[in-house]
Amino acid sequence: MNRKKVVGIIIFSWIVCSLVVFLYFSGQNILWLSLGENFLRIFLLFIFLLVNTALGKKIFERLRFKNNSSLESLLFEFAIGLGIFTYIVIVLGIVGLLYRWVIDITLLGIFLFSYPEIKSIIYSGKNKLKNYFSLNRNFLNINTLLILILFIQIIISLTGASVLPESYDDLGEHLAISKEWINLHRLAPVPYINYAQWGGPFNIGILYGVGMLIKDVILSKLIHFAFGVLITISIYAFGKKYFSKRVGLFSAVIFYTIPVVVWNSTTAYIDLGVTFYLFLAFYAFINWSISQKRSWLIISGIISGLGLGSKYVAFLGLAILSLGVLIDGWVRKKEKFLPVIKNFLLFTILGILVGSFWYIRAYFMMGGQLPYGLQNLLYHLKGLWISGVFSSPAYAFDLNLSKKVFTLPWEMGMHPGRFHGPASIGIIFLAILPFFIFLRRVRKNLLMKFILYYSVIFYFFWAIFGSLKRYLIPTLPLFSLMVAYIIETISTSHKNLKIFLYSLVFFTFIFNIIYLAPEGLNKVYERLLVLSGMKSQEEYILKNEETYRVFKYVNENLPSDAKIFILSEPKNFYCNRKYATVFFKEGKPLSYSPLEQEEILAEFKQAGFTHFITNEYLLGLGYGRYLWNKFSEEFKNDHFKVVYERYPFTVYEIDYKVDISFQTFDKERVFTVDELEIIPQKAKGENRNFYLKQVRIIRRENQ
DSSP states (O other): OOHHHHHHHHHHHHHHHHHHHHHHHSOSOOOHHHHHHHHHHHHHHHHHHHHHHHHHHHHHHHTTOOOSOHHHHHHHHHHHHHHHHHHHHHHHHHTTOOOHHHHHHHHHHHHHHTHHHHHHHHHHHHHHHHHHHHSOOOOSSHHHHHHHHHHHHHHHHHHHHTSOOOSHHIIIIIHHHHHHHHHHTSOOOOTTTOTTTTTSOOTTHHHHHHHHHHTOHHHHHHHHHHHHHHHHHHHHHHHHHHTOHHHHHHHHHHHHTOHHHHHHHTSOOSHHHHHHHHHHHHHHHHHHHHHOOHHHHHHHHHHHHHHHTTOTTHHHHHHHHHHHHHIIIIIISOOOHHHHHHHHHHHHHHHHHHHOHHHHHHHHHTTSOOOHHHHHHHHHHHHHHHHOGGGSBOTTTSSBHHHHHHHHHHHHHHOGGGSSSSSOOOSHHHHHGGGGTTOHHHHHOHHHHHHHHHHHHHHHHHHHSOOOGGGGGGGHHHHHHHHHHHHHHHHHHOGGGHHHHHHHHHHHHHHHHHTTOTTOHHHHHHHHHHHTTSSOHHHHHHHHOHHHHHHHHHHHHSOTTOEEEEOSOOOOTTOOSEEESSOEETTEEOOOTTOOHHHHHHHHHHHTOOEEEEEHHHHHTTTTHHHHHHSOHHHHHHHEEEEEEETTEEEEEEOOOEEEEEEOSSOEEEEOHHHHTTHHHHSOGGGHHHHHTTEEEEEEEEO
16 A cells, blocks of 8 residues: 555544544534435435436437547536436326336436446546546645635535525425425426416426435435536536636636525525526537537537426527527528528427427416416517517616616626525626726637627526526626636736736635625534534424424324415425415416405315415515405404414414305395305306395304
8 A cells, every 4th residue: 555545544534533523522412314314315416417427428329429528528418318317207297107116216227227337437537536646736726726615615505405495486386396296196287386387397396306206305405506516517628628727617616606606506496407508508509619510519409408498598598509500600600501591490499399398288288378487578578579678667776778788787796685586696797807898819719709699698688587696697607707718818918917816816706605605604504514414404494494384383283184275475395285375266266356255265165175374474565465355354263263373374274164144135044154155056147246245144153
């Protein structure tokens, strides 16, 4: 055994012993089971990534697609393999086989099918690491410092991804819909969970269902965390290939230290997933443009389609690259009309075909309508077309759109609190990107021009359609590459500024990690305790997510056949009883306006609701207030019995056994609520409203 191995073993043993001693004498209750589960989830995530990469590698080898860069190959192999796996899961969902044992068998089958490729990936990775550390390198340099900063930020993001979910879209949309599909074991329509988003594209969200089937919801969050790391590796690979290793490292660290990216990495949102697909589609497009290998254009089209099946914003990415095919052929290469049109159609049709499943599904399930989110997008496009783009109101500041477009970078960098959502973009883009105008070498770089073209178009539409910070994430890899290239250009052409510029950039990294840490360093420390097993998941979530407590009561105290109508709370993932947030009847949301309170109660009984939950805080803001105000206080006291109350939540048990009096033309008749269900059918035509509006309670005792 050589000297280096002995030293390495001694250092590793010292770290392990120190950790054990610290844990033993810390005075805390060490949750070894929890610590083991955290490591198990990370191991399962690694297996998930490895199996999908091997599947993509198998496909590439069968198609005889070769690439000189091993890192680049692994990234595209994973994207294609994950896309295939995603559609396998979709097929299982269509036929009603969303069971854990089916997913386990599927992954095992893929593992056996691609076992030679798995061995090849592991062997290749082992050799590269061995060769890297066997060389006599000077590790005290800028690159090492960049890697260290990146490693610290990844650990911070990992702590956030390793706790139970607490973010809005996690609990109200992506995880909630996936969980309902798992309960139903099929991709059934679930508009009662989240009416606004149920028909949207769900390529990323369905992977969260896989995570829950394999282990739990934290594994689902780790899948999204992995997308952030993979984007960072992709940025490094792209920057190294087309600029330099230093540019690749700088751009990767710039991207992954952006606070809004860090915050997203701790959630089960879908922004990092769609960004991964869009950036790799861009990457493959550039490879095609430079190498002229049509296989890269096909890969770009397929990955664009995977993004299209993940989020509406991928329509913009597909459109920009489609236009890029025309510009590259006619303007840059001066090609003939027909070959360029063939490439354009090949790319566009591939993207639409691969990404069309969710839209076709929604169209038929919604009775010939487009998903709500896509309808909203088309509505705004129509409004802009009719009124003229620059006369449209700005959504963020009530200014003319033209002014908003040019002032947004300053406002976003200096006043992030004015924009919806946590975290910020940071100030590095605002500080460095203006140098693009003054550096001739940067302006003349053809690749930089195309990066600018893509970024500007994306930014313009982002500014028009609602400038949420996280909606800009798909362009941040490109902005990061631009900033890194500008920094490297200045540092090489003005060496007297190199130390100052590098110091400024490193200060920005530290500033982002510490001062702009999303939700603060105290939250990071708290999550680190959970990751290390020194604090339980339940202890953490009870402190940080108010919905967990009320649904813990519901899950432990309400009967298993209870059915709950949740009026004013969208974050309902932790509810393990049947529930609905929208009342559907005959495939449409029930309109409450023509109904009296007794009619609404009858509809509730017919639908089988046994309990009712309100969030008083959101009621005060107007969420669900219309329906709640339809009930008089006397009616609420008669029919809604409080069984749990802790601000802002109240859980009611619905009492249907109250006598009701209907005063008709010439006599008074007494009905129970059971009989009330048939009243709308008896009282038809002109007299219907007369009958139903004469309702009054005459006796409150239960029968």
